[in-house]
Amino acid sequence: MSVSPKTIKRVLKPAFFMLLSLPALLLALQWARALTGDPDHGLTANPIEFTNRYLGDWALRWIVVTLAITPLSVILGSNLPIHFRRMAGLFVFTYAALHLSSYIVLDQFFDWREIWGDIVKRNFITVGMVAFAMLLPLAVTSTNRMIRRLGARRWRLLHRLVYAIGPLVAFHYLMMVKGNQLEPKLWAAGIALLLVFRLLRWMQMRTRARAQTA
């Protein structure tokens, strides 16, 4: 696959950006309809809960996309997907931040006592908060300058945090639902699969390296 750097920068990246922004734009549109009194807005009778779930759902979807980029590039034997990894990761952070904000502002309306109570008492919220806390340094160190400042080795080490964030997010969802629901299990399985792919590849490379040194 040969795509010129210019095409990547001028066409593919903006398109990818638009694609990942789309759910947030659609949500904003529905809020605009709701706030201007259109009864057919798509936010359901409980817009606050809907918004919170929706943003969480999309953060989860984008984390699966982010984790799928490296395996995809291995399978395709192409570097092309790697160009989109940072942007995908930043969108995970953005949707997660919106998800958390909707909880703090819309759901709890800055009731910090209640929020703190949730963080310490409700396991699924604890897990979600830990996942977000781990996303934070990744977002902060996403610029080229930060990569240079940290050095590639340390930067890569730090960004392995995403391998912990994925499962935490999967648990956050699994622990939240009522009854025996399929959807969170499917997402958890997807995340597990993407991590197992890395594990297998790492083991394969280690055996190969050993064979070479022997």
Place this chain on the structure above:
Amino acid sequence: MLIKNRKSWELSGRDATPQALYQDRRTILKGMGLAGLAGIAASLHPLARRAALAVGSGLTYADGGHGTDEEKTPYRDVTGYNNYYEFGTGKLDPARYAGAMTTEPWSVKVEGEVENPGTYAVEDLVDFSKLIERVYRLRCVEAWSMVIPWIGVPLKDIITRLGPTSRAKFVQFETLARPSEMRGLSRRVLDWPYKEGLRIDEAMNPLTLMAVGLYGEVLPNQNGAPMRLVVPWKYGFKSIKSIVAIRFVEKQPTTAWLRSAPREYGFYSNVNPDVDHPRWSQRRERRIGEFLKRKTLMFNGYAEEVAHLYAGMDLKKNF
């Protein structure tokens, strides 16, 4: 001699909704193409005897006393935002898919410790000439709430006619489980069929309603047609929908949510702001249509009518 004790949740005739409002509502319902039902129902039940009759769109009922004068949740929200896992776990799934459920004919099995067991039609259990309207708060275990004008009869009227024996200490109810019409049944989200239960004195409490309608019309499928329980002081999932079996039993029966997560859902499941769901606080709730959460009331605000049922019980243990 019949002495009528007016309960706190009953309003007198002068508190009835002004006619203009009723007419306005009827115009709205007409716009929804449901007005024809009113004529049909009226012709089915022409013998309504009570003086204070209000003819809604679909059902003829008396003003049975309101539980609350709080603002009612709009019809479209009551019928568009539901939990009815037999049709899917999404809040919009029931309104979308419940139309597939056949509610006519409908039969209800009455079994167990009862003098008149058998298979009954809805009309055999519910006396449609004695329908009343009750406006109740509905508090979902998920911490949201609505205010709904239900149409139905007190469950005790049904139970009294069925004649439970002295061994009947509990009543178990069961929801329809018909995979061909209920797409959610293809997944074992819960142990189908859905089951619920009440202690016999809870079932006989005057507040407990067997509903066949809301907002003056026949229950939409997503709200539990043709016949559902309404137990306003308990979390919404206790108010079992689309009932096909009523069993009078001696021992506390199992319930669907109790089987699913016994640590989270107790048999009683009374609305109680002091007993949290393990995964979220029950101290406050969001009334559908409001932004800020409001305080959840003990027994959902019906303590005066039902607190005596639990005298001496540790409600933290018996949640």
